Amino acid sequence: MIQRNIVKAKTFINDSVSRVRGTDASSVKSSNQSLPGWIVFAKEVIRNPKTMGTACESSPRLAKAIADFISVDNKSGCVVELGSGTGRVTEALLQHGIAPENLISVELSTAFADFLKHKFPQVRIVNGDAFHLTDLLGQDSNRVNTIVCGLPFRTLPHMQVHGIVKQIDDLISNNNGIYIQFTYDLSGSSPFLPHHFKRIDHKIIWRNIPPARINVYRSEK
Numbered sequence: 051m052i053q054r055n056i057v058k059a060k061t062f063i064n065d066s067v068s069r070v071r072g073t074d075a076s077s078v079k080s081s082n083q084s085l086p087g088w089i090v091f092a093k094e095v096i097r098n099p100k101t102m103g104t105a106c107e108s109s110p111r112l113a114k115a116i117a118d119f120i121s122v123d124n125k126s127g128c129v130v131e132l133g134s135g136t137g138r139v140t141e142a143l144l145q146h147g148i149a150p151e152n153l154i155s156v157e158l159s160t161a162f163a164d165f166l167k168h169k170f171p172q173v174r175i176v177n178g179d180a181f182h183l184t185d186l187l188g189q190d191s192n193r194v195n196t197i198v199c200g201l202p203f204r205t206l207p208h209m210q211v212h213g214i215v216k217q218i219d220d221l222i223s224n225n226n227g228i229y230i231q232f233t234y235d236l237s238g239s240s241p242f243l244p245h246h247f248k249r250i251d252h253k254i255i256w257r258n259i260p261p262a263r264i265n266v267y268r269s270e271k
């Protein structure tokens with residue numbers, strides 16, 4: 051039954067790709083750059099459901115609410131976004147006033163990273179695993195003042211989540227920054243975060259599929 055639904059979804063997406071491109075999808079090996087974000091997103095959901103954690107891109111309302119938590123006063127600090135997908139949150143961060151040179155996106159999927167590079171040529175897009183965050187950021191790790199995380203912690207392996215959280219903790223604690231996490235768990239629990247992460251704000255966004263909760267933390271280490 052599940053198998054049949056996956057096949058149906060693949061057929062639907064391939065048909066949509068063909069319609070958008072006006073060509074036979076099976077013969078198309080080129081990039082996703084000419085496709086709408088939702089199709090690129092859906093293709094990744096089918097390919098890697100566990101690293102995606104959801105079937106839909108974030109709504110513009112959720113993306114804007116996340117960006118609204120960030121002060122744009124600090125001109126030299128940088129914002130790191132983990133798991134940018136097709137860039138819904140990235141776009142909102144730029145519209146909010148974060149300068150492109152102060153925004154870094156870390157994305158595991160090569161298909162998404164290529165899509166993002168094309169869509170936001172001025173933003174540093176890093177195609178890599180947030181498990182190696184500090185190494186991936188290099189020199190920029192010293193100026194991180196905000197981390198926005200859209201990673202699906204509930205579906206990733208626990209070992210990997212703990213490794214990623216350790217990196218986030220080091221960066222946020224060393225730079226006295228804030229950590230913004232959005233999640234589909236509306237309860238407000240944060241089982242993977244260390245105790246010295248104190249929640250300083252939160253908001254629930256109902257107009258998202260599924261509804262999401264934004265939690266904002268500061269390290270009290």
Ligand SMILES: C[S@@+](CC[C@H](N)C(=O)[O-])C[C@H]1O[C@@H](n2cnc3c(N)ncnc32)[C@H](O)[C@@H]1O
Binds near residue numbers: 158180181
């Ligand atoms: C729930 S989607 C969020 C996409 C996008 N931020 C949005 O709001 O529409 C999760 C994203 O995290 C990425 N991801 C999953 N594991 C990752 C990892 N270890 N390092 C970096 N990105 C990862 C996935 O490829 C996917 O783009």
